[in-house]
Amino acid sequence: NAGVTQTPKFRVLKTGQSMTLLCAQDMNHEYMYWYRQDPGMGLRLIHYSVGEGTTAKGEVPDGYNVSRLKKQNFLLGLESAAPSQTSVYFCASGDGTTSGNTIYFGEGSWLTVV
Amino acid sequence: GNSVTQMEGPVTLSEEAFLTINCTYTATGYPSLFWYVQYPGEGLQLLLKATKADDKGSNKGFEATYRKETTSFHLEKGSVQVSDSAVYFCALEDGTYKYIFGTGTRLKVLA
Numbered sequence: 001n002a003g004v005t006q007t008p009k010f011r012v013l014k015t016g017q018s019m020t021l022l023c024a025q026d027m028n029h030e031y032m033y034w035y036r037q038d039p040g041m042g043l044r045l046i047h048y049s050v051g052e053g054t055t056a057k058g059e060v061p062d063g064y065n066v067s068r069l070k071k072q073n074f075l076l077g078l079e080s081a082a083p084s085q086t087s088v089y090f091c092a093s094g095d096g097t098t099s100g101n102t103i104y105f106g107e108g109s110w111l112t113v114v
Numbered sequence: 115g116n117s118v119t120q121m122e123g124p125v126t127l128s129e130e131a132f133l134t135i136n137c138t139y140t141a142t143g144y145p146s147l148f149w150y151v152q153y154p155g156e157g158l159q160l161l162l163k164a165t166k167a168d169d170k171g172s173n174k175g176f177e178a179t180y181r182k183e184t185t186s187f188h189l190e191k192g193s194v195q196v197s198d199s200a201v202y203f204c205a206l207e208d209g210t211y212k213y214i215f216g217t218g219t220r221l222k223v224l225a
Contacts, residue, residue: 031211041217042218094211100146100163104160106157107157
């Protein structure tokens with residue numbers, strides 16, 4: 001009963017390095033989201049997708065890119081990591097059929113940029 | 115723009131105490147409202163939700179009522195347990211399938 005799975009769970013990067021976070025969901029959901037969680041700031045939406053092949057910017061998109069080549073996967077990329085991107089990243093998905101649907105979260109990916 | 119404001123924590127209570135965590139929102143139209151809970155080291159899980167005015171969401175002894183006149187969705191529980199210690203997030207969905215979260219309130223329940 002996997003739900004939403006994120007990899008990797010932990011990663012330490014040096015400033016300027018690149019990496020990709022992978023989110024996979026097995027619920028056939030149309031909508032997928034990437035959030036970052038920082039102390040005192042709650043969850044902020046980075047990018048989201050309303051279906052395969054689509055992406056859109058959220059509240060804090062700068063420094064990140066995303067792709068949704070397959071319906072079940074949503075990738076978050078950092079091209080040139082900065083210390084300000086040290087955070088916990090959460091992926092979520094929802095079926096988007098009606099307003100007010102629940103979205104389901106992965107367990108998070110802890111990223112440290114040194 | 116749309117936003118969610120919830121009371122700052124941490125909130126520290128003794129076991130069996132009454133809990134209230136305040137949440138107010140700003141939104142155009144008729145958003146859906148949610149409470150999510152995050153246990154240490156885990157992702158967020160839905161606790162309860164309400165999709166229209168005057169609806170009451172409830173789960174595991176927690177309740178919240180969608181009050182459009184006061185734009186509020188306060189979380190309550192009559193008797194908290196140590197196992198309720200977690201971070202609680204209020205959120206709204208603004209009709210465009212984007213979910214906006216508050217900053218979270220940490221609850222610590224002492225035995």
